[in-house]
Amino acid sequence: MRAMELEGVEFTPVSEREIPAQLVTGVVGTLFFVGVTAVPLILKLTGVWAGLWDWFAWGLPGAMLLWGLIDLALIPRQVRARGYAEREDDILWREGLMFRSVKAVPYGRLQYVDVEEGPIQRRFGVQTVTLKTAGADLEMTGLSKAESERLREVLMQRGQARLAGL
């Protein structure tokens, strides 16, 4: 079964540069958690906690590593599943591989638009645009810098033009 496909909507995928950015973040995160969960193993190997069960000492970091690897393997597909579509009166955002969702934010309901970038994102030239309405937030991660700048301008303009209030 394909992604949620609304009739006549063409989604623009996010920047491909988001993939390496997410991979780097993912690797760092995985290493960190594997390191934390390896503490019992280190204690066992150094003899401080010799009585610890083998299966637990090896299994904990092992499971964490496996989880991290699966996560990393899915990143490219997850990023490619993301996309946005500017329609006449609203903007759509699609995301999710297993749990798919499409969100719609009418321009007239925008309260403000945030553009953020983390240190890793900055290296790869991608940004996160957050659209805020009175109801909920919409986070669009992985837009190229030029694109997010353009979106911010355009969205604010359209928001002004179509202001709808609460």
Added chain:
Amino acid sequence: MPTPQDDDRRDLPGPQPQGQDLPADDAPATDTERPTDAADASVTDTGRPTDAEGWTRMHPLTPWVKSWTFLAVMLFIVGREFVEEWVDSVFGAGRRGGDSGSGGSGPDSIMDFLPAIGIATGVILLLGVVFFLSWWFRRFRLTGTEVQLREGWLFRKNRQMRYDRLQAVDLQHPLIPRLFGLAAVKVEAADGGDTALELSFLKKDRAEQVRREILDHASGVADYRAEQAQPADGLPAEGASAPGPLPDDDTAPAASGSPDTVAPAGQPMLRDRDEGVLMLKVPPGRLVGSVMLSDSGPLATLIGFAGFLGAAGLFVGLMPEAWLGDGETRWSIIGLGAAGFAVPLLFAIVTSTWSGLNKGWGFTVRHSRDGLKLRYGLTETNSQTVPPGRVQGVTIRQSLFWRPLGWYQVRVQVAGYGTGVDSERSLVLPVGPWEDVLRVLTIVSPEPGVAEGEAAELSPAELMHVAMHGDLTDGGFTHIPHRARAWFTWFTWRRTGFLTTSRLLLVRGGRFARRLEVAEHERIQDLRIDAGPVQRRLRVADVTVHLAGGKQVTVKAQDRAAAEKLFQHESQIAAVARRLKDRDQWMTPEELKRFERQLQPAGAGAAAPAPAAQAPGRVPSVEAGPTPTTETP
């Protein structure tokens, strides 16, 4: 001491010179002679103690009342020490005489207290000074466009709120301030759960007056009055001289459809025109019953507890003999377990029952030109005003045990009241029969408008009834497809569904406890459609719409085509709904005139139109009540 935080307006007319000596004089007085002080203040307070620029201070008792818990604890500790010492010195003199050289003679023991008295006086003085300063620097004013509040002495804060951003205005009388005749005015903006601006505390009358003023500014009545000031025979003047149009609230209950609530029908008294028309009252008996029978009430809890006890008893009864310890029998284990759970359970029941009763006590709903006026509370009385056009969504519920009694509960979503259906102030009808629900709906919910298909012939009242009680495709609803029932919707698939009319999105759900959520298309802020892996296999999807203030309405597991159609439809409407743009003021002069006209016959006949609509069918049509404000061009 103007700090860097001090803002552009630093016009404090002369607090500094007085600030030096006044606290010392004033502070002890505030404490020791509270009653007289209060009386004094009331004299100045009702007479608008405003300065040249319109700034008004709160009531001088405010800091004392606000920190009453702290003061009470202090008083308790100090008092206990004092009493103990005294008891010791009187009765224990002989016993302790040996320790101290100076024995236990009378004058000496009073001397012993001196340091304590000194400390106490010092603390009171200090508190007095601090409280005086906090009172002195806290002031508010109402300008033509906004409410302004300033507070702080070292760190200053200055807050403004424009009237057109106002979502609701509430008047609160918490227990302790109430004893002193004080009240707080809470002004809500669409910023989630926090109160945007709290004016506390003011004398009751003054608070009422301030609220009135704020509402007049916000609704546009004040502007209108200003315009009308020149032709003396304008509408407001007429209203002021002859406040007849509004019926007294004791005559109006006839409209509430519950005969047991009708108060002795006296002569219609002339009342403040703000009171509005009484729509309904919740009688104490019904309230008690509803609290007892609610889904989280004592009955439900006890049934759940009995079920749990039964299961646990079964387990203990069947478990092998070997698990029993020394001196234990099966019965002793069960007894111990039951007792262990019973105590916290009892505590939970008592607190939840109390809070339910306390909040719902004396619940009355009035309809006035300011929208819906609610009044309720036992120890803390609240009076809420929800302006029309500020209600984002409505939820009707019926607990399982309420079904035989035909009771319902109605909540509204208002952006200023914060998230969650359980946010206490969202309750506009704690319990009432279906007629009461309809009566409330006439005010808080717009006409459903034209429905498609089956529902097209239904009147609004019938549509609501079917929406609440029906299942499957009753009333033209779309429900969860049969194939998807295995995915956590075994019991609810027949009921979980939605219907769109030209103005509303109706979402029903709940098999045992019924639920109906109503959202106006044009109030939808944003929306989403989701499908997980299993849902995709079943070709279903969830659609969630978000309303201002964080409320979500989810239509679960609908057929994918239907869900996508709904998503497209709603996103289109949400996007192009621009009508509300200019509705910052909800009373245009024309509307005000129309509203007063509508109230005229209602007041003249004391109980003319509403009961008439009431009598024949027991099902009043939704148009029965006056709905001046929900209709927009």
